[in-house]
Amino acid sequence: MTMRLDYLSIFPGYFDVLDISLLGKAVDNGLVEVHAHDLRDWTHDRHRTVDDTPCGGGAGMVMKPDPWGEAFDGIIGIEPDPSVHVIFPTPSGIPFTQSAAQELSTVERVVFCCGRYEGIDHRVIDYARTMWTVHELSLGDYVLNGGEVAALAITEAVVRLIPGFMGNPESLAEESFSPGQERLLEYPLFTRPVSWRGMDVPEVLMSGHHGRIAEWRREESLLLTRDRRPDLTD
Numbered sequence: 001m002t003m004r005l006d007y008l009s010i011f012p013g014y015f016d017v018l019d020i021s022l023l024g025k026a027v028d029n030g031l032v033e034v035h036a037h038d039l040r041d042w043t044h045d046r047h048r049t050v051d052d053t054p055c056g057g058g059a060g061m062v063m064k065p066d067p068w069g070e071a072f073d074g075i076i077g078i079e080p081d082p083s084v085h086v087i088f089p090t091p092s093g094i095p096f097t098q099s100a101a102q103e104l105s106t107v108e109r110v111v112f113c114c115g116r117y118e119g120i121d122h123r124v125i126d127y128a129r130t131m132w133t134v135h136e137l138s139l140g141d142y143v144l145n146g147g148e149v150a151a152l153a154i155t156e157a158v159v160r161l162i163p164g165f166m167g168n169p170e171s172l173a174e175e176s177f178s179p180g181q182e183r184l185l186e187y188p189l190f191t192r193p194v195s196w197r198g199m200d201v202p203e204v205l206m207s208g209h210h211g212r213i214a215e216w217r218r219e220e221s222l223l224l225t226r227d228r229r230p231d232l233t234d
């Protein structure tokens with residue numbers, strides 16, 4: 001399966017980065033197909049206007065619905081198709097989680113709609129919900145300047161879970177938040193040299209005793225999770 005990823009933004013250059021590193025390899029391997037689009041290509045005035053003042057007053061500008069609607073028509077089509085997943089990164093979205101990444105990694109088509117200014121006219125989201133499967137997602141309790149960085153983060157979290165992307169799928173099994181990890185944070189990691197600036201790798205990890213190593217790692221994960229993310233231990 002090849003996943004098609006589309007990005008709609010007034011800064012499509014943000015997505016040039018998808019040509020490098022592991023994601024670039026996924027493109028080369030035909031696992032993903034990436035298309036970035038400039039929303040201004042669907043404007044018709046000399047200034048290529050995509051925003052206007054908010055109805056009801058208030059600070060800032062709101063993204064006009066017209067360019068989004070025409071872009072949807074051109075990029076996705078005019079027929080409803082629930083197999084297309086449209087993601088609006090937004091501070092008012094539901095928190096993006098590893099399980100959401102897991103679900104999205106099985107989808108064949110994802111379209112990211114990256115807002116700027118104060119946000120997108122809500123009718124755009126309402127329209128999208130009549131046509132496709134829509135997700136309004138937030139990365140966390142902070143606000144970025146637009147949806148592009150969130151779209152990149154979501155992309156990386158999703159694409160790395162596509163079967164065949166990671167050379168060694170076993171490395172996914174022990175990561176923080178991966179299924180079967182009881183929602184525990186990953187234990188501390190060490191590699192050679194065994195001694196570095198007066199600090200040694202924990203002896204148990206050099207013992208070759210797999211049972212004791214597994215026990216040490218689980219204990220470390222439990223301690224770390226209780227300390228940093230008590231909300232995960234409920």
Ligand SMILES: COc1ccc2nc(C(=O)O)sc2c1
Nearest residue numbers: 089090115116139144146147
């Ligand atoms: C205007 O579009 C925005 C603005 C801020 C923002 N912050 C996000 C976040 O996930 O933190 S997504 C997002 C989209």
